[in-house]
Amino acid sequence: MKKTNIADVAEEAGVSKSTVSQYLNKRYHFMGEDTKNTVKAAIEKLNYKPNYIARSLKQKKTSTIGVIVANILHNFSTQIIQAIENYCQLHQIHVIVSNADDSPHKEKNHIEMLRAKQVDGLIVFPTGENQEVYQSLLDEKYPLVFIDRLGPNGNGPSILLDNEKAIHLAIQHLIDEQVNDIGIVTTSLKQQLTPRFERVEAYQKIMRENNLYINEDFIISTELHKMKGTFKKLLNKSNPPRGVIAGNDLSLIQILECCREEHVKIPQDLAVIGIDEVSFAKAFHPTITTVAQPTFDMGKKAAKILIQEINEGVKKHDNVYRFTPDITIRESSKWLLGK
Amino acid sequence: MKKTNIADVAEEAGVSKSTVSQYLNKRYHFMGEDTKNTVKAAIEKLNYKPNYIARSLKQKKTSTIGVIVANILHNFSTQIIQAIENYCQLHQIHVIVSNADDSPHKEKNHIEMLRAKQVDGLIVFPTGENQEVYQSLLDEKYPLVFIDRLGPNGNGPSILLDNEKAIHLAIQHLIDEQVNDIGIVTTSLKQQLTPRFERVEAYQKIMRENNLYINEDFIISTELHKMKGTFKKLLNKSNPPRGVIAGNDLSLIQILECCREEHVKIPQDLAVIGIDEVSFAKAFHPTITTVAQPTFDMGKKAAKILIQEINEGVKKHDNVYRFTPDITIRESSKWLLGK
DNA sequence: CTGAAAGCGCTTACAG
DNA sequence: CTGAAAGCGCTTACAG
16 A cells, blocks of 8 residues: 555645645645645545655755764763753654764764754764864854763853862862862763863862862772772772762762772761762662752753754854752761761 | 765766765675776765665655653663664664653654654554554554553554563562562553553462452552652551562652651561662662563564564564563562561 | 646666 | 666745
């Protein structure tokens, strides 16, 4: 059974394809009421569904965008995807999700495939090693929004957390709790990724501003599967930190597991603060102090900017949108309470 | 700057469009070595990228599938999406993710839009209220795979957990721990969704088989935001359950928060088992006993079957693939240990 | 107010 | 071994 197309409908209704097309696109201006009805009837009778691929080819617009996440395993990524999907749904736009799996090579493939599929724009968590590719997209005014990490040389619109503020909130709170020996644990890749970089920078800056000693051993950047080993070593030093900031949700879990296995009591022995909200924050013993990213707002903003670029054309290239984190103080960081 | 198309390449290379097309599709059989090289050079010189939309129109194949999840907020959904995306990536297929947000109306819209975009097939967590739509897709041999829930009248291939086994594992373990007063808490929607239905059924069956008393109050099916209130009431009864099975990850968190707020000790006062693995299982105090679904395998299988249907045509319609759950016994269910 | 024609960028029998 | 032509299913100036 051949699928019915616009010609079939035209024949059934006894009008031309043009007229059917006008009807489909709701350009009723000059359409006779009766023509309209015959077309409508024919469409229903034949159960006709327009082929958007054909339309896309002609209109050079697919109403589909691509999202390339660096690593889909992070909760942050899936939340951003949710927010983007949610906003796009309202605008009748589809989202193709691709996972770069932290591989610049895969990332590049995804960019090419998605462009070949003519997506109208791209939201990307850049891995950091395809700078020229992104720069050339930017140069040709292709709609493109970066998220979580800056684009090439900071070019292009990007949606970022105010990382300095996040670290500031965490350290300030720990200081208020009289915790001065503070460590930070982040997942690290070879690349100088924005969040990790900015967070460690901010850590050093704010410690310095508060005249606190920066022990280089207290800064851990390592792959997830090595994190526990490294962190345990730190915990078992003669002078371990009294407080620790987890750079993201996955690091937090590693830290919590370490503390459990090493019988380190939170917050008495170690005050813990996680960046990124986690589902179990209020269920945990102790409840977990977190510095939440407004993931939902960030994803929505990325989608909004992209759709605007698609509809109105790409204009300036240098907007960085910083989102303000929000600390929720719970038990895990309350060292004074532990006394 | 107009994008270069196949005609530009043909002109540059001094051959016909057909020949360029042959080259692009790697049909080198009858192609002269020199022709091949000229075409190659022309493509590189012009930085030509083929337009897959045009190809799709002609070939009636988009190399794109759609996934409609009932509710993207469940960890289970995002893990399934990850597995599907992962498998499809190996097969050069793109995935469009749509969230039905538990709304049959949205679900139906998604089905229509995705079909209009000519996706080659669909993987769906059916909400349960679009039976006729699915039946007609099945009737026209459209590639379609259900996941987590059965299709209309059980028709169509579906990927499910062996829910009875999951409940069996949980209850048997609790019985081994001498816990006999067992409750079950699930999120409920109006619809008779497969997992909830099968799990509550299995609960009743297995309790009966073990000659355990089934207290109807111990079966809680309610929306997430009402769960805590309902569960707390149960906890404060004169005869509360001694053990509880959380129907999924979100329910588990609600239960854990309740226990914390009501100072109910796990496992001494209440043994807890969660269905679905959770990120914090090994970090929690106590560690959480879980009955894990093999989400990754399930997602992969769904993608595999769908791609097979796409490539080889749709054959039989009645395969239900049951995946075996796996219990990991940790502290939260060890009532005897609490003694 | 409606229709004929051209075209979007490819692929694919078919002819030579 | 290569090319001319038709066609995938739409949309869109333009003519009338």
